[in-house]
Amino acid sequence: MKLPEFLECQRLPVPTNLSATRVCADREQWLQLAAWLRESGAQLLTLWGADDRDRDGRFRICAAYLLTEGVLLVEHAMKTTEATASALYPSLAAIFPVAKRMQRAIYDLLGIAAEEADGSEADRRGWLRHGGWPETFFPLRRDADGSQQHPNVSTPYPFVTVEGSGVHEIAVGPVHAGTIEPGHFRFSVVGEKMLRLEARLGYTHKGVAKLFEKMPQSEGHRLAARISGDSAVAFSWAYCTALESLTATICPPRATLLRALALEHERLANHLGDLGALGNDAGFAFGLTHFSRLKEDLLRSNAIAFGARYLLDYVVTGGVAVDLPAQGPALLLNLYSELEQSVANLRSIYDEHAGLQDRFRGTGRLQHPIAEKLGALGLVARASGIACDLRVDHPWPPYDWVATKCITQSTGDVAARVQVRFDEIDESLHLCRAFLQHLPAGPFHAPVSAAAPYRLGLGVIESWRGPVLIALETGPDGAIRRCHAHDPSWQNWPLIEFAVIGDIVPDFPLINKSFNLSYSGQDG
Amino acid sequence: MWNTLSRMWRTGLLTEPLPVLQPSLDAPSPELDNLQSQLLAVLGRALCIRHVDAGSCNGCELEIQALHNPYYNLEGAGVQFVASPRRADLLLVTGPVSVNMEEALRRTYDAMPAPKLVIAIGDCGACGGIFGASYASRGSVANILPVNTTVTDCPPTPTAILRGILETVRPTLAKG
Numbered sequence: 001m002k003l004p005e006f007l008e009c010q011r012l013p014v015p016t017n018l019s020a021t022r023v024c025a026d027r028e029q030w031l032q033l034a035a036w037l038r039e040s041g042a043q044l045l046t047l048w049g050a051d052d053r054d055r056d057g058r059f060r061i062c063a064a065y066l067l068t069e070g071v072l073l074v075e076h077a078m079k080t081t082e083a084t085a086s087a088l089y090p091s092l093a094a095i096f097p098v099a100k101r102m103q104r105a106i107y108d109l110l111g112i113a114a115e116e117a118d119g120s121e122a123d124r125r126g127w128l129r130h131g132g133w134p135e136t137f138f139p140l141r142r143d144a145d146g147s148q149q150h151p152n153v154s155t156p157y158p159f160v161t162v163e164g165s166g167v168h169e170i171a172v173g174p175v176h177a178g179t180i181e182p183g184h185f186r187f188s189v190v191g192e193k194m195l196r197l198e199a200r201l202g203y204t205h206k207g208v209a210k211l212f213e214k215m216p217q218s219e220g221h222r223l224a225a226r227i228s229g230d231s232a233v234a235f236s237w238a239y240c241t242a243l244e245s246l247t248a249t250i251c252p253p254r255a256t257l258l259r260a261l262a263l264e265h266e267r268l269a270n271h272l273g274d275l276g277a278l279g280n281d282a283g284f285a286f287g288l289t290h291f292s293r294l295k296e297d298l299l300r301s302n303a304i305a306f307g308a309r310y311l312l313d314y315v316v317t318g319g320v321a322v323d324l325p326a327q328g329p330a331l332l333l334n335l336y337s338e339l340e341q342s343v344a345n346l347r348s349i350y351d352e353h354a355g356l357q358d359r360f361r362g363t364g365r366l367q368h369p370i371a372e373k374l375g376a377l378g379l380v381a382r383a384s385g386i387a388c389d390l391r392v393d394h395p396w397p398p399y400d401w402v403a404t405k406c407i408t409q410s411t412g413d414v415a416a417r418v419q420v421r422f423d424e425i426d427e428s429l430h431l432c433r434a435f436l437q438h439l440p441a442g443p444f445h446a447p448v449s450a451a452a453p454y455r456l457g458l459g460v461i462e463s464w465r466g467p468v469l470i471a472l473e474t475g476p477d478g479a480i481r482r483c484h485a486h487d488p489s490w491q492n493w494p495l496i497e498f499a500v501i502g503d504i505v506p507d508f509p510l511i512n513k514s515f516n517l518s519y520s521g522q523d524g
Numbered sequence: 525m526w527n528t529l530s531r532m533w534r535t536g537l538l539t540e541p542l543p544v545l546q547p548s549l550d551a552p553s554p555e556l557d558n559l560q561s562q563l564l565a566v567l568g569r570a571l572c573i574r575h576v577d578a579g580s581c582n583g584c585e586l587e588i589q590a591l592h593n594p595y596y597n598l599e600g601a602g603v604q605f606v607a608s609p610r611r612a613d614l615l616l617v618t619g620p621v622s623v624n625m626e627e628a629l630r631r632t633y634d635a636m637p638a639p640k641l642v643i644a645i646g647d648c649g650a651c652g653g654i655f656g657a658s659y660a661s662r663g664s665v666a667n668i669l670p671v672n673t674t675v676t677d678c679p680p681t682p683t684a685i686l687r688g689i690l691e692t693v694r695p696t697l698a699k700g
């Protein structure tokens with residue numbers, strides 16, 4: 001990995017599924033490096049903090065960047081004079097705007113604050129803390145008891161207001177009309193036209209990071225799968241990869257292929273569900289009926305082939321929970337043919353339906369330059385013309401021996417996100433067939449030894465939504481000391497706020513669905 | 525249009541019979557077959573359900589959504605999901621109750637008219653699940669609201685959820 005000359009420090013390799021390097025940066029280098037990375041086209045993938053005062057008296061802030069060569073982890077240890085004083089680090093928001101909400105979340109959990117370089121006032125509104133625990137309590141500090149309950153104290157949250165004649169506000173949520181996750185949306189509108197949208201999230205924060213500290217290593221994949229249930233395979237695979245890399249465990253080839261098969265099934269299930277819901281939101285209930293039926297067929301096949309409809313406990317440390325039964329391959333191949341035919345048929349119905357296309361085209365347009373500047377990830381990025389897919393750019397086993405196509409569209413509207421889903425279903429079916437065809441015999445599980453103390457492992461997997469990341473750090477006894485999980489929804493939530501501008505309020509559910517972001521995944 | 529119609533025709537009717545309450549009895553109980561007419565007789569309308577995600581991982585939502593697919597066809601049985609608690613007979617709650625959702629959940633419940641039935645869905649709703657109670661979570665739904673029925677598993681299958689709904693309304697129907 002090529003790094004700038006001003007960074008004269010040790011480069012540590014990081015055990016992971018794609019190539020990764022870890023460096024330490026002082027205050028100045030932290031910003032210099034970020035600017036250099038921005039220049040060279042890297043993306044800020046995630047940001048997290050750790051309390052290492054028990055080791056060396058310091059708090060640490062870590063950033064993971066995605067480069068063409070792999071992942072770069074940058075660590076900055078903060079000086080704190082008093083053990084309890086709030087530590088400061090230079091804000092990355094001016095260079096990578098996506099850092100804003102992550103920095104607010106880090107403050108809520110750890111009490112370390114980002115400082116703007118130009119001395120401007122940073123946004124100090126709580127992101128995850130809504131008043132459910134005291135301002136002086138920071139759950140991720142080592143001395144904090146995470147199991148203690150605190151009374152809810154209502155805390156004001158001033159939204160940015162838009163002024164002008166005829167502008168009024170519409171507040172929606174946290175409880176929404178349908179069966180979806182909770183979040184609050186504040187629209188500033190003129191007539192029906194949306195001038196501005198501001199989202200407030202964090203409602204489903206369940207303290208996952210703190211829970212990880214008490215999880216036995218061999219159980220962590222279960223919690224990882226439940227960070228965002230619709231991406232369970234991706235998250236549990238990322239966790240297992242991090243742990244297996246740390247312990248030099250070789251996952252048997254059969255298990256690796258079965259994991260990939262499960263990951264593609266997760267992509268298929270979500271895309272089928274979304275295509276139906278998108279038809280429904282545009283007034284075409286026929287779409288929901290037929291796609292939800294196909295999704296149900298897939299889930300029922302999952303139950304036979306993988307032992308459960310939703311694969312929350314399928315990927316386990318060292319391999320997978322159950323082997324593919326003897327009738328599995330024939331059953332799945334049958335399913336794939338049925339899906340391929342039906343989806344092609346439904347696609348032509350969608351394409352030819354004038355009313356549907358009228359709602360899809362030009363709606364919720366996320367322009368390529370904005371998507372690029374704000375660091376869009378995954379499906380949303382690909383629909384705005386950014387070719388990024390870890391399966392293609394940084395293929396890890398078993399994607400390293402199949403040719404995966406990176407699907408893109410250029411228009412960035414709802415129609416583009418629909419087309420990307422259709423194309424990705426085709427591509428997934430093609431991959432599934434390849435995996436099944438090359439499925440080797442042998443064990444589906446290997447024993448995992450205990451991890452060495454004070455090590456850091458990484459797992460990065462392309463979920464159906466985009467890349468998910470797990471950074472796993474061990475403590476003195478090799479047990480989990482800190483585990484940070486990142487969902488691509490962090491990157492894509494702020495983008496909806498741009499995509500809706502100029503559209504009408506009744507189109508919001510359609511636009512929101514076309515992004516289909518995780519609330520739970522970003523709330524943690 | 526021809527494509528659409530021919531797909532409808534070829535797909536046919538997929539709806540399966542409602543689950544039997546006592547799994548040991550093979551014959552569908554006539555009582556359940558009449559669910560819709562009973563609902564109408566007692567409530568004077570369809571059973572209206574309001575769902576609140578009180579902090580779930582979104583896994584349980586996926587299985588609740590599956591109830592609308594043509595195999596389960598919940599609406600066909602006279603059960604309707606509504607957007608407002610003001611016209612809901614039954615509240616489906618998923619997830620452990622996060623501290624950030626506690627107030628919204630209470631308010632939703634307060635806004636419901638009688639009989640205010642509550643079902644806690646999933647291991648999380650039933651007992652807090654893997655998340656339990658912590659600085660960020662109040663644990664099970666029963667810690668916040670009176671709960672009539674719990675449907676365990678992670679996530680529970682649509683059939684289990686359907687069974688939970690039937691179990692909850694049956695005593696109410698009998699009383700009515």
Ligand code: SF4
Pocket residue numbers: 226229579580581582583584618619620645646647648649653654677678679680
């Ligand atoms: S019960 Fe399982 S699927 Fe349901 S919310 Fe809890 S963790 Fe998610």
